[in-house]
Structure formats: C-alpha cells, structure tokens
Amino acid sequence: MATVEELKLRVRELENELIKCKQKRCAEDAGGSQTHHRPRIEKMSAEVVDSNPYSRLMALKRMGIVQDYEKIRTFSVAVVGVGGVGSVTAEMLTRCGIGKLLLFDYDKVELANMNRLFFQPHQAGLSKVEAAEHTLRSINPDVLFETHNYNITTIDNFTHFMDCISHGGLQEGQPVDLVLSCVDNFEARMAINTACNELGQIWMESGVSENAVSGHIQLVIPGETACFACAPPLVVAANIDEKTLKREGVCAASLPTTMGVVAGMLVQNVLKYLLGFGKVSYYLGYNAMEDFFPTMSMKANPQCDDRYCRKQQEEYKRKEAERPKQEVMDEKEEEVVHEDNEWGIELVSEVTGEDDATDPVPDLPEGITVAYTIPGKEREVASAGDTVEDTEQSLDELMAQMKRM
C-alpha cells in the first residue's frame, strides 16, 4: 500500500517529467539515425562490456555450444525473397555477424507488409532490397551486403543469379556457402531449385501457408535429399504470387508470429549447419493451430524431372561408393535422421524403373499436407517420348517451359 509521502513523490516526479516532455522535441530524430552508427569492428571479441555487440554470441563458446564462433565471418549466404520470412532471416544473420549477405527481391515495400516484422511505414515505396540493406547496414556495418533488385525467374536475371551464387563467396571466385529460399511462389522456388541442382549448391527452402498458420523449412543437398522437383513441397506458401493476389483482389493471410518462427527455425538451422552444432533438420514443419512441429527426411527421387538432380544423384552415389567402408559407417551413425527419423518416413521409394509412376508421396504424417502438385503440363513434357535426359534441354528452354506453366 502506497503512503501519502510516496504518492506525493510520484506526483512530483511525474510533474517534472511532464515539463521536460513539453520542452523537449524528439531530439533523437532530429539528426536522423545515421549519426549514431557504431564503427566497424575488426576482430570479434568475447569481452563482456556493454559496447561489445558480439559478447553474447562469443559466449556460445564458453557455454560449450559452438567451438569456433568467429568462423561465422567467413561465410556468405544468399537470401532470395526479402519478404516476411526473408527480411527477418537477413536481420538475424546480420545480427549474428555473418560475413556476407546477398539479397534478391524485385518487390517494393508497401503498407500492406506492415503486419510482418522488419520493414517500417516510412520505407513504403522503396525497393525491398534497398530498404533492407539500409537497415541491416546500420544494425551491423561489419557485414558485406550485395543487393539485386530483380526477378530471378526471367532468363537474363536467372543467368545473372546463377553467376552470383557461383561466385558470391568471400573467397575470390568461390560460390556462396548457402542459398536460402524465402520466396512466396512456385516459379521462384523452381528457379532456385534448377540453379542449385545445376551448381550442386546446398540450399534451404522455407515457406508459410496461405492461411498464415503453418510453415516449414527444408534442407536440400543436391543428389542426396529430395529437391523441389523430386516431390511436391509440403505445407508451403501460397501458390499465388503477390502480383496475382493484387490483380485478382485475393489476399493471402499472414502473421508476424508464424513468419518469425519460420525465420527463426531457418536461421537456427543455418547456424547449426555452418558452425557445426546440434542436429541439422532436413525438414521441420510448424503447425501453429496445434503447436505441432513435424520432422522428417526425404531422399532424392531417381525419376526426378530435373536432369541436373539425377546427375547429382549419380555423382553422390559414385562418391559414396568410393569412400572407405569405415568412413561410410561412421557417417551413417552420425546422420541418424537418414536412417530412422521420428516418423520413419521416406517419401521417395528407391525403385528405378522408368514406368513406375506411383505417387511419390505415399503416407504423410498427421499435420503435414501437400501444398502443390507438380503442374500437369510439366509431367506431360517429361513423359512425352523423349525424356528430359535424352533431349539435353538447355536452361533457357527449361525456363521458357516454366514460364508457360
């Protein structure tokens, strides 16, 4: 119970605050935020002082979680799609002190995006990559940023995108370490898949459903795990891109919660993969209605429509066969998720007969639903006499096909 004296004190305090408020202008805004930026930091330090932005990350070493946290600075990651999931993904990686970020998007910031984290109303009208780079650079000037304001699915841009990821590493001429798909439509996912299969580039997929209450992340290792063309993706985002939505007055729902959780799961998987701690998930779903988080793994499909996927599978088999037996056994023991995951599921059977056209998605665990089926036209193309493997289709032809879908 407050006494009269205490209340009098509080009244005095409030009166003083009120006077100050009335006198003051929002001084912190006057000069813009740019003046207060922190300087770049040459070397990550574990020193526990208020001024060290890396102390809480370097503490992961002392806690026995990560052996060499500084290694984060040697990695380059491409984020394709800087929307509800991609922007938060980029911010998390920036705050973790990633070496380099490549951002790809062709959309503009709109007030309609304000129900998701990251962008702010004053950025409306700016390109997403431009606005994102500005904010991210002010958060952490130690990160190198490279932005590309274009649609990766057009032929020219796709070629440029391929070039970027195959030469965007921190070492001269080296590829990026990881590509993250944070896009919201089928076409863009397929383009990333095509590029990564051809380049043998490891990538992670992410997606949020049209009704905003489920999402997933998935690790794709070309030749080893199922690619986007091997099996229909599971619980992914709307098969309608933003343009279609706008044109048709349809509007997919979205929530900052679901997108924040998916971005968090994605970047956590990235950190585990790059810094070598914990169990890297091959597939992790999020069902927000039930707070259910299914995991599983999927092997590559030997009849995948993507010829580069099949080529990578051959390469993977060859390498596996070449490895000394002991090593193979060790590896198998480590990657438990390959043998017996929680659900004991392998979405793709290992049959190799060309005419075995059974459904590649036999039994899904409860709570996982298939969001897409591979469009009929593509299936027809692939099975029409000359198979994709025989025709040696050029990338451009493939892209043209995709655009016709």
Added chain:
Amino acid sequence: MATVEELKLRVRELENELIKCKQKRCAEDAGGSQTHHRPRIEKMSAEVVDSNPYSRLMALKRMGIVQDYEKIRTFSVAVVGVGGVGSVTAEMLTRCGIGKLLLFDYDKVELANMNRLFFQPHQAGLSKVEAAEHTLRSINPDVLFETHNYNITTIDNFTHFMDCISHGGLQEGQPVDLVLSCVDNFEARMAINTACNELGQIWMESGVSENAVSGHIQLVIPGETACFACAPPLVVAANIDEKTLKREGVCAASLPTTMGVVAGMLVQNVLKYLLGFGKVSYYLGYNAMEDFFPTMSMKANPQCDDRYCRKQQEEYKRKEAERPKQEVMDEKEEEVVHEDNEWGIELVSEVTGEDDATDPVPDLPEGITVAYTIPGKEREVASAGDTVEDTEQSLDELMAQMKRM
C-alpha cells in the same frame, strides 16, 4: 492535506497527460523519419490495397482462421521486460494491431543487445521502454502505448505495477487482458507471479536458457494451472540478472533465432487465447539443438508457498463445483490438454496433506530440464511453524523476503 485517493487520482491524471504529451511530441516532429508515418486508421478494413496495413490480418477471417479479427483492438496487454524476447513480442503485437500495450523495463539499450532483434545501434543509451515506444509508435500509431521505466521488484514500483495491470485495460478502471513475462531473472518472475496471483490475473511466462539454445512459454491461470511458485519453472532464462552478469564478468549467451522463435510462440499463443482460434498451449518448450518442442500442462499445487495462489485454487474449485454438470463436461472435452496431453504429465500431484513434501516435479519428459529450484531460504520461511497462510504476511513483507533471497 491531500488524501491517498486524491493523490492516486492526480498520479493517474499526470500519467495520462504525459502519455498524451509524448504522443503529441512525436506527431509534431517535422524532421527525420517522422514525416513518413502513416496516419491513424479509425476502422480496420479488409480491403486488398497496398496502402492497407491490416489487409493480411483481416484475411484471417476469409481464410476461416479467426472469426472476429477486429476484436484485437479491444485488448490491452502488459509486456514486462523489453529485452530479446519482450521487444519482439511487443513488435509482433503492435503489427497485429493490439489495442493497448503497457511496457515495463528499467534497463538501457546497449550495443551488447545488438545480437538480438529489434533495437538498433543508434538507440544505445536510451531507456529500453522509451526506445521501444518510439519505434513501435512509428510502426503502428493505432496502438496505445504506456511505458514504465522502472524495476517492478522494488516495493513502491511493485505497488504501482499492481495498480497499472489492475486498471490498465481499455475500459475505464478495468484490468489488462493479459500480462506477459519476458524478464530474465528469478526476482522479476516472482514479482509478476505474486501480483497475478493476488489479482487473479491470467498471464504467460517466457524464458530462454543461459546457453541460448532452449526456451519455453507457459500459460498461468491463477488457481487452475501451476503458478511460478507451485513448481520450479522449466528451461527458463539465466538465474542471473544483467547487473550480476556485468559485475561478475559472466555473460549469458543469446541468439536472435531462439529469442525470435520464443517470441513468435508466445505471441501466437496470445493471439489464439485472445481471438479464440487453435489450441492454446499451457506449456510449449523449444530445444534448438534437437528441434524438439515438448508440450505439457501443470495443475496448481495445493501446497504452493503463495497464499494467493492457494486462495485462487479455492475460488477455482468453488466455481467448478457451482457450474452445471453438462457445462463442465463440455469444457473438459474442449480442454483435451488438461486430461491427456502428449506426454500425459501432471507435474503436481493432487494430495492435500500439509506434510507431503515430495518433489513436485516427478518425471519430466526427455529434453525438459528444471532451470531453478525454489531457493532454500524461502522454503524454510514457509515451513517454519507458522505457515504463510497463518501469518497473513503483507505484500511488503513478502517483497522484502524476496529481496533478501
């Protein structure tokens, strides 16, 4: 001589004036980013246009997820602790268009916080609540903000905190709809617990472990589910507050990923609870190393040290007994998590004998660990001849006890 009632009235008047002044100050500001702020929106619309910040949220109705999304504007939520989890929690609620947010913190923004989402380097030195309010208001000016830059665990502030949550609702004189604990230490959690038990205020707990790779959220309904004093909290944040950390050169690790996931799970649970969709979780854990998300529920402990908890339990029992039988059955069918949750666990047995001092945490599911045990001193105080119930301890005495711990 002014009476206590008159002074209290004056305090509330001044607080309101101060809030108005701060709002006005920011609105008047002509320079910097303030000019681009969007105007306030009187009524939420579902119209699908780029300029509508609510279109993607209102789409939850069309998608059949939420029946009455606009209701979000009628709720008032208190967020205690505006750090790694609390700031993101506040941002998500702001972007969702919550009616009113009350923010409590006494810390300043430091560069050492930059490995977590939300705050930016140019805000270093500002109080967390001030910096947060500024950013949040520019993101969504439709939300009402009330900030308190103090430590809730001191006696005076605790009294004020109690007053705020019991009168901080959007309807004159009504309590807030929910209190969210996003604090990083035992003392503050215990203060929130004490206040909510006394007021019968429903709240949610959140926490992240010291090693940054696990966290949890928990719903506390006084009298019905276990409170913070009923059973040791599970997988919570470091039992060391920031000051201790700084003084002793110890440094808890933290990650934007884990904190983002925990904030996302927390606000998702808040939305489900307030807007009535999906299954509200009583306890949801996150083990980042294994991507494991345990759920469970815990009943209140009849021997809880907190006398208000025991009082609320009596009240709950009385109400349950008064309810028509049919209704009780319906309720039970709905709240499946109470009967048979995934793990079939009840942490607290329903024995009522005073001397049954067995461990209230018998069998924890794999992956859940107890982060605290109730400090020995407190146990001693409670069991030393006169029980808490008999002594009718005042709040101040309880607070003083807590401070001695």
